[in-house]
Amino acid sequence: MPAGKHKSRSLRRVYTKVSTRVSLQYKKRKPKKAHCSKCSDVLKGVPRERPYKMQNMPKTKKRPQRPFGGVLCSKCMREKIKSDIRQ
Amino acid sequence: MFEVGRLCVKIAGRDASKKCVIVDVLENNHVLIDGETRRRKCNIVHLEPLDETIEISKKASHDSIVSEFKKLKLNPRVTKPKQKTERPIKKRKTPEQLKEQREKKKEEKKKASEEQEKANDAGIEKKLEEKGKEKPAENKEVKAKTVKPKTSPKKKD
Numbered sequence: 317m318p319a320g321k322h323k324s325r326s327l328r329r330v331y332t333k334v335s336t337r338v339s340l341q342y343k344k345r346k347p348k349k350a351h352c353s354k355c356s357d358v359l360k361g362v363p364r365e366r367p368y369k370m371q372n373m374p375k376t377k378k379r380p381q382r383p384f385g386g387v388l389c390s391k392c393m394r395e396k397i398k399s400d401i402r403q
Numbered sequence: 404m405f406e407v408g409r410l411c412v413k414i415a416g417r418d419a420s421k422k423c424v425i426v427d428v429l430e431n432n433h434v435l436i437d438g439e440t441r442r443r444k445c446n447i448v449h450l451e452p453l454d455e456t457i458e459i460s461k462k463a464s465h466d467s468i469v470s471e472f473k474k475l476k477l478n479p480r481v482t483k484p485k486q487k488t489e490r491p492i493k494k495r496k497t498p499e500q501l502k503e504q505r506e507k508k509k510e511e512k513k514k515a516s517e518e519q520e521k522a523n524d525a526g527i528e529k530k531l532e533e534k535g536k537e538k539p540a541e542n543k544e545v546k547a548k549t550v551k552p553k554t555s556p557k558k559k560d
Binding site for chain 2: 383393397398
């Protein structure tokens with residue numbers, strides 16, 4: 317039986333291989349995926365990790381390297397640039 | 404629309420929202436661009452044409468485009484070519500050179516040890532001197548406190 321604090325499914329169960337056996341570990345769940353602020357579509361190229369892992373990640377791995385990368389999706393960015401030109 | 408000399412804005416990739424000019428028209432909806440962006444092949448779908456055009460020849464060089472862009476008060480991309488640096492070639496030392504190296508090291512060690520000894524001796528002497536000075540200095544004369552006599556206020560008649 318799992319311990320009382322591990323009975324609810326709020327924590328994620330991870331099976332890791334130790335030399336002699338398979339051990340069970342409990343980890344916190346990942347945050348939800350990043351979304352476009354305009355069309356709320358899922359953003360590609362933005363990792364889905366806990367803050368402690370994002371801190372140690374280089375900046376170039378955290379978002380695409382175009383203007384509004386990590387905030388707007390590519391389609392919305394194109395629309396925004398086009399509208400800015402025409403004004 | 405997409406002819407040589409047409410000013411455009413790139414709307415895809417890391418050079419997005421930067422101005423460029425079409426230098427050459429290639430096959431399959433592709434053009435060669437240069438200017439604020441890198442000089443590269445680009446799909447027409449990734450460009451937004453502007454109303455302005457520049458007078459440049461087909462396949463114009465990067466330097467000529469830089470001068471044209473500066474007239475329009477735009478910041479063209481300028482990349483400095485890397486200077487070639489020669490790698491230092493390692494040579495094995497001859498046995499004579501190795502001998503000299505060892506002798507030098509020995510001399511340095513000797514000098515360092517001698518200096519340390521001198522410094523230690525000087526430190527001990529200083530400490531002794533300080534101890535000798537401190538003892539008489541401790542007997543300081545204590546200033547006698549002067550107490551003012553209490554004066555009773557005079558009564559007025």
